[in-house]
Amino acid sequence: MQIKKHPILGEKFTEEITFYFNEKPLKAMKGQTVAAALMRNGIRKFGVSRKLFKARGLYCANGRCTSCYVTINGLDHVLSCSTLVEDGMNVHSNESDPDVGGIYN
Numbered sequence: 001m002q003i004k005k006h007p008i009l010g011e012k013f014t015e016e017i018t019f020y021f022n023e024k025p026l027k028a029m030k031g032q033t034v035a036a037a038l039m040r041n042g043i044r045k046f047g048v049s050r051k052l053f054k055a056r057g058l059y060c061a062n063g064r065c066t067s068c069y070v071t072i073n074g075l076d077h078v079l080s081c082s083t084l085v086e087d088g089m090n091v092h093s094n095e096s097d098p099d100v101g102g103i104y105n
């Protein structure tokens with residue numbers, strides 16, 4: 001569910017864009033955060049925790065907990081809940097981060 005026309009903020013999320021998560025093309029609406037775009041595509045696991053390798057994803061949704069960090073366009077530790085998705089953006093789960101001993105390490 002998504003609010004497309006807000007009585008105060010006006011019309012949002014009218015332009016569809018494509019971004020990539022772990023090399024897979026996904027659709028998103030311009031103006032969404034990366035986390036919202038991932039959730040819209042049914043992706044709940046954004047990576048794993050550093051020590052115990054437990055699933056991590058959206059938790060606080062306001063940039064405070066760092067549970068949602070991903071790698072965006074090669075930059076590690078980007079908070080997906082606080083970053084707007086862009087057309088052609090390359091997002092990787094934090095398992096490609098060398099600080100995390102996930103499946104790619």
Ligand code: FES
Nearest residue numbers: 059061063066081
């Ligand atoms: S969900 Fe907590 S910082 Fe993004």
